[in-house]
Amino acid sequence: MKELFFWRVWSSSERRISIAAFATIILALLFFIVKGIDPLANVIRWDVLSELSEISTVVDILKFDNWQYGISGPSNLVTEQFVASTMQTDFITIKIFWGLIIVGLSSILASLTTMPRFWYLTGMVAFIVLVASARLETLGVFGEGSRTLFILTVVLYGGLSYYFHAFRPDLGIGSRIMGLLGISIFLVLLITFLSTVAFPALTAASYSLPIWLLISILFLLISATEIIAGLVWLSTSGQMKAGKSGFANFLVITILYLLSLVLLYLKNTRQIDWDLTLLSPVYLAIAAGILGIWGFKKRVDSTNGLLSFRSTGFWLYTGMFIVAGAFAGYAAGTANDPLLEVLEDVVVNGQLAMGIVFLFYIIINFYAVFKQNLAVHKVLYKPMRFGLTQTRLFGFAGVVILFSIQRLLPVHQGIAGYFNGLGDLYSNTGEYPLAEQYYKMALQQEFQNHKSNYALASLALTQGDKVAGAYYFRQALLKNPSPQAYAGLTGVLMQESLFFDAIFSLQEGLRAFPESGELLNNLGMLYAKTNVADSAHYYLDKAEKNSKRPEVPATNLLAIWARSTDSGLLDSLANNSTAQKYLSWQANWLAVQNLRQKFSKQNFENDAIKSDSSLSVSGLAYLVNYSKNQAGLDSFPATFLPKLANKNQLLSEDLSLAALYPEFYSGNKLKAVETLSVWAEQGGEKAKVYHKILGHWLLQVGLYDLAIKHLSNVDGIEGVLGQAVGYSLSGQQAIGGLLLERMQEKEPNAALQKLQNSLMTIKAPKTKADSLFAIAQKSPSEKNYSNAVHANPFDEKIVSASASYFRQKKQIPKAYSIVLDALKFNDRAPLLWEEYTILSLQQGLIGQADEGEAQVKEISSPAGYQAFLARYQPMRALIEKQRAEFK
Numbered sequence: 064m065k066e067l068f069f070w071r072v073w074s075s076s077e078r079r080i081s082i083a084a085f086a087t088i089i090l091a092l093l094f095f096i097v098k099g100i101d102p103l104a105n106v107i108r109w110d111v112l113s114e115l116s117e118i119s120t121v122v123d124i125l126k127f128d129n130w131q132y133g134i135s136g137p138s139n140l141v142t143e144q145f146v147a148s149t150m151q152t153d154f155i156t157i158k159i160f161w162g163l164i165i166v167g168l169s170s171i172l173a174s175l176t177t178m179p180r181f182w183y184l185t186g187m188v189a190f191i192v193l194v195a196s197a198r199l200e201t202l203g204v205f206g207e208g209s210r211t212l213f214i215l216t217v218v219l220y221g222g223l224s225y226y227f228h229a230f231r232p233d234l235g236i237g238s239r240i241m242g243l244l245g246i247s248i249f250l251v252l253l254i255t256f257l258s259t260v261a262f263p264a265l266t267a268a269s270y271s272l273p274i275w276l277l278i279s280i281l282f283l284l285i286s287a288t289e290i291i292a293g294l295v296w297l298s299t300s301g302q303m304k305a306g307k308s309g310f311a312n313f314l315v316i317t318i319l320y321l322l323s324l325v326l327l328y329l330k331n332t333r334q335i336d337w338d339l340t341l342l343s344p345v346y347l348a349i350a351a352g353i354l355g356i357w358g359f360k361k362r363v364d365s366t367n368g369l370l371s372f373r374s375t376g377f378w379l380y381t382g383m384f385i386v387a388g389a390f391a392g393y394a395a396g397t398a399n400d401p402l403l404e405v406l407e408d409v410v411v412n413g414q415l416a417m418g419i420v421f422l423f424y425i426i427i428n429f430y431a432v433f434k435q436n437l438a439v440h441k442v443l444y445k446p447m448r449f450g451l452t453q454t455r456l457f458g459f460a461g462v463v464i465l466f467s468i469q470r471l472l473p474v475h476q477g478i479a480g481y482f483n484g485l486g487d488l489y490s491n492t493g494e495y496p497l498a499e500q501y502y503k504m505a506l507q508q509e510f511q512n513h514k515s516n517y518a519l520a521s522l523a524l525t526q527g528d529k530v531a532g533a534y535y536f537r538q539a540l541l542k543n544p545s546p547q548a549y550a551g552l553t554g555v556l557m558q559e560s561l562f563f564d565a566i567f568s569l570q571e572g573l574r575a576f577p578e579s580g581e582l583l584n585n586l587g588m589l590y591a592k593t594n595v596a597d598s599a600h601y602y603l604d605k606a607e608k609n610s611k612r613p614e615v616p617a618t619n620l621l622a623i624w625a626r627s628t629d630s631g632l633l634d635s636l637a638n639n640s641t642a643q644k645y646l647s648w649q650a651n652w653l654a655v656q657n658l659r660q661k662f663s664k665q666n667f668e669n670d671a672i673k674s675d676s677s678l679s680v681s682g683l684a685y686l687v688n689y690s691k692n693q694a695g696l697d698s699f700p701a702t703f704l705p706k707l708a709n710k711n712q713l714l715s716e717d718l719s720l721a722a723l724y725p726e727f728y729s730g731n732k733l734k735a736v737e738t739l740s741v742w743a744e745q746g747g748e749k750a751k752v753y754h755k756i757l758g759h760w761l762l763q764v765g766l767y768d769l770a771i772k773h774l775s776n777v778d779g780i781e782g783v784l785g786q787a788v789g790y791s792l793s794g795q796q797a798i799g800g801l802l803l804e805r806m807q808e809k810e811p812n813a814a815l816q817k818l819q820n821s822l823m824t825i826k827a828p829k830t831k832a833d834s835l836f837a838i839a840q841k842s843p844s845e846k847n848y849s850n851a852v853h854a855n856p857f858d859e860k861i862v863s864a865s866a867s868y869f870r871q872k873k874q875i876p877k878a879y880s881i882v883l884d885a886l887k888f889n890d891r892a893p894l895l896w897e898e899y900t901i902l903s904l905q906q907g908l909i910g911q912a913d914e915g916e917a918q919v920k921e922i923s924s925p926a927g928y929q930a931f932l933a934r935y936q937p938m939r940a941l942i943e944k945q946r947a948e949f950k
Contacts, residue, residue: 106150110147173378281383288358321419327339331411347410424454519531549582617645750776758785767792840864912939
């Protein structure tokens with residue numbers, strides 16, 4: 064236990080800072096693991112492209128005994144596909160990277176100050192050379208191209224480290240790390256506030272990349288033999304009690320481990336194509352790194368006092384560990400696959416080559432010790448025949464040989480990764496020609512790398528070059544294909560109207576990524592566009608089960624059902640559909656409800672309207688569909704939709720028309736009819752649609768003659784049937800039957816023949832206004848009569864009775880107002896003119912009263928007119944007498 068928790072014997076300050084070091088290592092590993100789960104997700108978003116289309120639904124319905132007359136109108140459907148964004152830089156990754164780097168670097172430099180003079184000077188010279196390679200002048204601190212920052216960096220780090228090394232050897236490691244960390248923070252702040260470049264953190268990371276790559280490679284090679292060393296401990300630590308030699312066990316598990324490395328090497332060199340996920344180099348690197356914390360202690364202790372693990376070795380190793388973890392996280396966070404492959408090759412090649420030599424070293428030196436059942440792990444770094452230095456040299460030579468067999472591909476990939484970093488930098492600064500040049504330089508080093516090809520495709524699309532975009536997307540699929548690249552390629556092909564090529568590309572993508580919900584969704588939508596409903600449903604259903612955003616394929620499924628499913632099956636599918644809060648799904652659900660003629664109460668989704676009042680495609684579709692579906696239940700859209708129309712000029716016409724539905728069915732019918740009448744008379748592309756809707760609404764309120772007039776402007780069966788209904792309801796069944804007969808001659812239809820017979824006995828359906836009027840007559844009150852007028856402000860009986868009630872209650876202006884409103888559209892109603900005349904007379908408007916009396920005489924029956932005169936003449940005579948007396 065003392066060996067396992069070696070820091071317990073250290074001072075309290077050393078223990079605290081060692082715990083901080085362990086915590087930072089954990090953070091670095093978490094950083095790498097989180098960013099490495101899906102590197103492409105760090106730089107490429109899955110966006111959703113929404114498209115709006117229309118479907119014919121019937122929401123205006125006039126129901127009779129055994130049939131109904133409805134007119135078709137558009138409801139909006141939203142279809143969505145996943146679109147891979149252009150490659151972008153995750154700046155949070157850059158910030159975390161630098162936070163970890165300055166901690167790791169401070170620990171490394173602090174450990175150098177505790178070394179003997181030769182090793183200290185060697186280390187500092189190497190550090191200065193590396194800093195010089197980072198081209199700090201590119202940051203523009205103290206002027207463009209100025210080397211002052213480089214000199215300041217060398218002076219600060221070199222001066223303080225030399226002070227610690229030469230003059231204060233008594234200082235603890237914590238003070239040294241904090242001092243160097245302070246310089247790092249000072250330089251970071253200096254660069255942040257004085258740098259003239261747009262992205263100083265990204266600039267520094269891009270140009271200093273070789274430093275961190277070299278330290279990471281060195282760390283991975285240093286820890287390359289630690290797994291085998293751990294196997295020695297595993298095989299011999301408990302053997303004394305067992306009484307058996309651990310050599311056989313050690314040999315078996317070590318050979319299995321080396322064989323797994325051989326398989327990984329063959330896979331990396333494309334000699335086999337096996338799925339070796341369980342043998343991932345990531346696991347091997349992390350395991351070797353963690354075991355190395357204890358293994359490196361034994362190696363340092365074997366130097367016979369040349370280095371001290373407590374004051375030097377631990378801090379050097381943990382510092383390199385942090386840098387390696389941060390760099391791996393940076394490579395994954397920027398999706399720089401050449402760098403990730405370099406690290407992977409170093410892990411595999413290093414552990415394979417150095418592991419084989421280390422196995423030879425163990426057998427040569429400690430076979431006899433194994434046979435004696437002794438704890439070999441305690442003397443592992445005290446060789447008797449074959450030295451450690453020779454082992455390391457031969458192991459490194461083996462790594463070089465393995466790289467050479469790969470034609471130095473890892474070296475070229477490292478260079479490609481460096482150029483990719485510079486490409487990212489200049490892509491963010493908007494210097495696209497320079498960025499393109501660096502990405503192409505990366506392709507010269509490794510032409511199949513995904514990062515460069517996808518980035519070049521992104522640049523091409525940004526600049527409108529679709530041909531180049533398609534080419535680079537295809538190149539990105541050569542070695543490391545991705546769903547994003549397939550989606551990008553498909554998008555370009557669709558823009559170029561290469562429909563079948565797009566389908567083949569998606570099918571190829573699904574062979575590589577059969578569980579990609581994004582590709583499944585997009586392929587389903589492509590099939591939907593060709594009206595292959597079965598295939599579309601299959602892929603969308605599978606996409607819903609596999610996608611991280613199942614609401615998108617669920618939305619598309621609703622759209623497919625609405626377009627291609629009969630009413631019976633649509634009811635079944637809709638009833639079994641799982642509700643989603645997703646706005647596009649809600650929009651399509653309302654469209655399906657309109658199609659099914661289901662108008663039950665629905666809650667309004669407030670997120671349909673953004674804070675700035677702008678509307679998305681799904682927001683527009685939802686508002687239009689909601690307004691039509693809930694027209695009889697919610698009048699509020701009639702209030703806010705016109706305001707939205709003013710702020711969304713391109714959508715003004717759709718929003719304004721949608722607002723009239725709740726206005727008519729649950730708001731101010733007069734306002735809705737007046738507005739739509741003006742639109743219809745103005746003409747335009749949608750004039751016939753306006754005439755059709757207005758004609759139907761006029762039928763609903765009993766203005767049959769006016770309805771016939773507007774429906775005569777509507778082509779097809781909807782217009783003819785509407786006119787026939789209007790004639791029949793107004794008592795002219797013969798004309799209605801004749802219209803249907805002529806339509807039969809043009810377009811024979813069995814259903815029309817049945818309707819022709821039904822029209823002879825048709826009666827106006829009972830409406831809500833009739834019920835409210837009956838209530839008002841039974842229980843007269845201002846509220847009840849107002850409700851009846853609100854339900855139908857044009858009905859002759861309702862308006863005249865209500866006006867009479869209000870007149871008796873001395874509410875002359877109100878009575879006069881509702882009569883005038885009704886006469887705007889129902890000007891052939893005798894009862895309305897009677898009330899108009901009486902009300903005009905009571906207000907002293909003799910001229911208007913005379914005009915009203917003339918209208919009553921013209922349109923009333925003789926008996927009706929005589930009855931009216933019996934009321935009117937006494938009132939007129941009384942008023943004339945009063946006027947005469949006044950004179």
